[in-house]
Each structure stands twice: as C-alpha cells, then as structure tokens.
Amino acid sequence: MADIRQPQMGLNFEQVWAALQETDQQITETQQEPEWKTEATDRRMKELQKNLDDLVSYFGELEEYLVMPGIIHTFDTLNYHFTSTAKNCKIYNPETCRVEAEFDLFLENDEYNIVVELRTEPDENDVADHINRLKFLRSHRAKQGDKRKIRGAIVGAIMPDKVRQLALHAGLYVIEQSEGTFKIEEPQQIYDW
Numbered sequence: 631m632a633d634i635r636q637p638q639m640g641l642n643f644e645q646v647w648a649a650l651q652e653t654d655q656q657i658t659e660t661q662q663e664p665e666w667k668t669e670a671t672d673r674r675m676k677e678l679q680k681n682l683d684d685l686v687s688y689f690g691e692l693e694e695y696l697v698m699p700g701i702i703h704t705f706d707t708l709n710y711h712f713t714s715t716a717k718n719c720k721i722y723n724p725e726t727c728r729v730e731a732e733f734d735l736f737l738e739n740d741e742y743n744i745v746v747e748l749r750t751e752p753d754e755n756d757v758a759d760h761i762n763r764l765k766f767l768r769s770h771r772a773k774q775g776d777k778r779k780i781r782g783a784i785v786g787a788i789m790p791d792k793v794r795q796l797a798l799h800a801g802l803y804v805i806e807q808s809e810g811t812f813k814i815e816e817p818q819q820i821y822d823w
Contacts, residue, residue, distance in 0.1 A: 697807070698735060701746060701785060704805060704812040705737060710744065712737040721770055731766045743767070743780045744803075751788040757797050760784055764823040779822040785812075 702715060719736040720729045735746035745767060747760040764782045771780065783803035786793070794815070797804050801821030805814045 697748060697785065700807075700812045701735060701783075701805060702737065704814045705744065708814070708816075710737070710742060711739060712742075712744075713739045721767070731763045731770075733763065733767075738778070741778055743771070743778055744783055745780065746783045746785060746805075748785045750786065751790065752784050752786045752793050752797075753790070754793060754796055757784060757793060757800060757802070760802065761800055768823040781820060781822060783814075 698715065698717060702712060705712065714737075716736045717734065719733045721731045722728065723730045733745045734748040737744040737746065745760075745764060747756060747763075749756050760782055764780060768780050771778070781803070782801070783805055784793075784797050785805040785807070787807045789804060789806045794804050798815065798817045801817045801819055803814055803816060803820075805812050
C-alpha cells in the first residue's frame with residue numbers, strides 16, 4: 631500500500647470562509663442577472679461550480695489528514711499496531727481497467743487488514759456498501775493467497791443510533807468523533823471477512 635502523503639495546507643480557516651462568502655455573493659448576483667445574459671451566466675456558474683468543487687475537495691482532504699492519525703491511534707489502543715496505512719485505495723480490474731472497489735482508509739499489519747469508511751453522517755446504505763466492499767476485498771485477497779483477517783470500521787462525526795446498531799450487528803467497529811478525540815465501539819461479534 632502507498633504511504634500517506636503530507637497535507638498541503640495552503641489555506642487557513644479565514645481564507646476558506648472568505649472564499650465561501652465570495653462564492654455565495656457571486657451566486658446571488660448571478661441569479662439576479664437578466665435572462666439575456668445567459669451565456670455569461672452559464673460561464674460564471676461553471677466557474678462558481680469549479681470553485682465550490684475545489685473547496686469541497688480541500689475540506690475532504692483536510693478531514694482525512696485530521697482524522698487518519700486519530701483513527702490509527704484508536705486502533706493502537708486495541709493492540710492492532712498497524713505497519714502500513716493508506717488512504718483512498720483502489721482495486722482495479724486488470725481486464726477492464728475499471729475501479730472495482732475503493733476504500734477511504736486501509737490499515738494493515740501481518741495479521742489484519744482493517745478497512746475504514748469515513749462519513750460525516752453515515753446512513754444504512756453506507757453500512758451495506760461497506761460490507762459489500764469488505765466481501766469483495768476478501769475475494770480479491772483470497773485469489774492472491776492473502777489469508778490475513780479483514781475487518782471493517784465505519785467512522786462518523788454524527789452517528790445516528792439506528793446506523794450504529796446496524797453497523798455493530800454487522801460486525802463493524804463504530805468510531806465517533808467526540809470533542810477532538812475518537813470513541814470506538816467494538817461489536818459483540820467481530821467478523822473476519
């Protein structure tokens with residue numbers, strides 16, 4: 631697995647906030663333009679969308695860089711002690727060159743792979759999708775002769791109780807962000823996929 635790359639912190643909170651305010655102002659102005667300015671409006675809306683996409687991407691990367699060390703430490707408290715970690719891992723089908731599965735965080739040592747799904751507020755579909763990815767990974771790894779145990783975890787800043795119970799029942803670790811730290815809940819029965 632690839633090493634973790636260091637974040638490039640080019641923007642601070644004030645700069646991001648100013649950019650969001652400017653984008654909001656531009657959207658308001660664009661919505662107030664007369665219909666005859668549609669070409670200019672379309673071009674401006676595309677530019678605004680790109681700015682918003684860049685900000686969303688920046689926040690996503692920032693979250694991963696802030697969250698990843700905390701999650702690794704949380705699993706260290708359970709004596710996993712991972713020797714390799716990676717984010718945004720993809721498994722490609724060599725015949726089609728298409729992505730077959732993608733993992734937010736991938737943690738591994740000589741005995742375990744733990745695949746972590748990161749969501750701000752996970753829902754039932756996120757749990758089901760993650761379980762399917764774990765099954766796919768098991769099949770993929772078995773073909774390679776890798777017999778390490780595969781386990782799953784789902785992380786949320788907001789964790790609805792229904793989702794927590796579903797994830798725990800499915801044998802996933804549930805990790806919640808709480809006041810700058812992470813609280814991990816172990817399932818009663820841990821599944822090795």
